[in-house]
Amino acid sequence: MPSYTFTANGENVTVDAADDEPLLWVLRDMLGITGPKYGCGINVCKACTSLLDGEAVNPCSVKVSTVQGREVTTIEGLADGDTLHPVQQAWLERDVAQCGYCQPGQIMAAVALLQRTTNPTDAEIDEIENVCRCGTYVRIREAIKSAAGKLG
């Protein structure tokens, strides 16, 4: 089985995996990084949203072979030690979460959006496709705007 080396949350990791093993299962089943959640396996629910070299991706539909030598950041790698990222902080301040299952993906999608634009419009926030079955969308929108205010 081929071997792949990449950075996961700042740490160099090497895994033996099939080249078409989705990154999600490399993270969850091999490396024990369980922050990214499974919701669909076909890149439509977006629950596993993480960052690959700073861009939002959905590891359920990313081959491990394509991340060789690259930098993967999951929800676990977002905070700077004990200091939360402003988006995480905004999520707490707005008490966004209900069950919490989709929130790692929501937060990572918001982080990616705020890297693209520091002042997102409602239309840009609407483009985040991550499903929240608990229906926390209104608070997600507020938290993104609040975090944007702090980052901007």
Place this chain on the structure above:
Amino acid sequence: MTKFPTSDSRDHTVSFSESGPSGSSGSMNRRRFLAYAAATPVLTVAIRLGLDSAAPATAAAVVPSPPDPSEVFDIADAIVYASKPTMGLVVLEVGEDGQVRLELPRQEMGQGITTAMAMLIAEEMEVPLDHVDVPLADGRPELMFNQMTAGSCTLRTFYDPLRVLAATARARMIATAGRQWGVAPDRLSVRDGVVHAPDGRNASYGSLSAAAAKLSLPDLKVSPKPESEHKIVGTSTPRIDGHDIVTGRKQFTTDVAVPGAMPTMLRRPPTIQGTVEAVHNAAEVEQLPGVIGVTTVPTGVAVMAETFERARRGVNALDVTFGPGPIDGESNESIMQQLRRSIVPLAVPEVGAQTVDAEFEWPAANNAALEPECAVADVGSDRAEIWSGFQSPIVAQQRIAQELGLTQDQVTTHVMPAGGGFGRRVFWDAAMEAALVSQALGRPARVMWHRTDDMRHARVRPPTYNKIRASVLGGQVVSYEQRVAGAATDFRQGLGEILTYSADAFPTVGPRKAVGNDLFEEAVFTLMVSSPYNFGAYTKEMIPVKVGDGSTSFGMNTTSYRSVPCQTARGCEEIVADELAALLGMDPVDFRRAHVKDDRARAVLDKAAEVAGWGKRMPAGFAQGVGYHLESRSHHACIVELDARDTERPRVTRATSVLDVGKPINPLGLQAQMLGCLIDALSLTLTAGLHIVDGLPLEGSYSQYHFARQDDSPLEVHNIVMPPNDGRMGGSGEVGMAAPTGAIANAYAKATGNKPRRFPLHFPVDFEPIPPGKLPEPAFP
């Protein structure tokens, strides 16, 4: 009058036991010495029997309706009643580190009950909120009926007992410090978990815990704080698990590190509840890279592998002959026809009456929790441990033990917080599969359903057909009849037993007789579906229908869905209310104000109308709509603004929600529940449903099952929680479903001129269905 809930006695007794060092941790500061059990009866809930339907002046012109059973005794009362005898087994512990711990015998699936419980404990014990831990208790069979999470009643069940329990712990701490210092307890005070004497001496709960555990205090007098002194309860408090959630640390079922528990997926039949007849290539599949084992269970063929992707590939490589399922010949339309045929005729209206006659159809819906069905199981020859998001862990334990050939006490059910429930997790389908797979393969199993299976093979919200006739005579509503036929809802998850146990306490013959006949669904309908209006002669009836060919005992595979019958049944009534208002030439809000039975109902309607700017001028294609609902003793009004310029894709742009739960514990959590219900109702009303065709739903993922996303969500929500009023606590997890359903449908009618009758309102097959059988490939670029 029934006798059981009338006592307002504050008598209680307190028993006491010592728990040794925590088994899982040897460290001294984790030792938990003090454990209290409040023996039953604790603080008996004073439930006011009788009706709050004194007719106010504005309602003088309406024809009153008789009281509805759910006004006197609802489903939550049944659960509260059945929980009481074992409430004394619920224990509060105080560790040497000062942490207070309640193992809560309920499921936390996002509804915020662990936060509310922590607030109640922190309030009574005078400790900071972060000194309180509320993990979920394993299945505890000795709790009997007191470990089922349902009926929007967890806080109603625990509010009094838990306050007494925490007050007892506080009193013991004070008494212990008082003895050590020779100071009378009434001269001591507590702040932030530290007992203070007037001379400056102080001692933390942690330092007192061991001594407090040994002290004999037969005469301890305990009373919870007066509510007027509450500092935490009633204030908006963020979730206690918020930090774990935003950092990815919160553990759900498939995240649990059970050594050797390997990923497992199943190949399921091409139709719902089909059977496995033969597996032709199990040995071959076992040789595939990463595959560990293959075994057959009643619901499909399981493949265990090194990763879920290897399991998925193994599943797709299987060659299996399946037998038919019970609804292979059924599709949405044939099911609806059967439901229509099951309706008994409505009464003939009086001569000269004008009527609103309406029929409504709701297809099956998927609970669609984002965490799919999943469980981890480790089964040995004489014991089993199962981890899953159980809502009913005791009954799950019984049923799984039976199937494994073990005794109930050999099976442990670890209750994991669920990634959403919405009614799905009252059953334990994945847990049963995980247990059987682990037993067959002789190693721990981590079973997860692929989303496509979760969409197609999971239990569904039953499809329903509603037939309603309301009549108006002499300018007044004189009758309202509603018949609901639905695919029978499975109540074999423990609620049936709770209803049977509680039946003696039911106030009326109807639900009691229904339970006596095992017709739990009719009892649930009667105990949940309110009739909040004075509509004269008022009848509502539920007709459960077994859909299918009779090859299974229950027909179609169903479960409850948040608010069970209310969202659909009461949602329909809210639409009829608007049509009655039009018939009488009345404004919809005025019509409701005039016909509701209760001043609290009028108050939430008035508040909603005021905040929403009811009646304001709307641009072409936009409209406002209103809905009101009463459930679990809580009142909810909702007004929406709908942008229906694109009739194919209407969007709720603004919503106003006003909730009155009588006694709010955590307004921030209540607002979260109302947001969740709004999005849930919005989805079911506008876009979310299942197209069952020849025994299998076409929908196979979130790209096809249209649950709302951010771009369907309102841009602005005014979310109001009314202040405490008469002191009776209502529920909040489900009450928010029906009013937005009515409000959205009514706005749609106004904006488009189309009467809303078939739901969801926009329901095309706008996708290419995933072929049945194999699980879809990852969407690699």
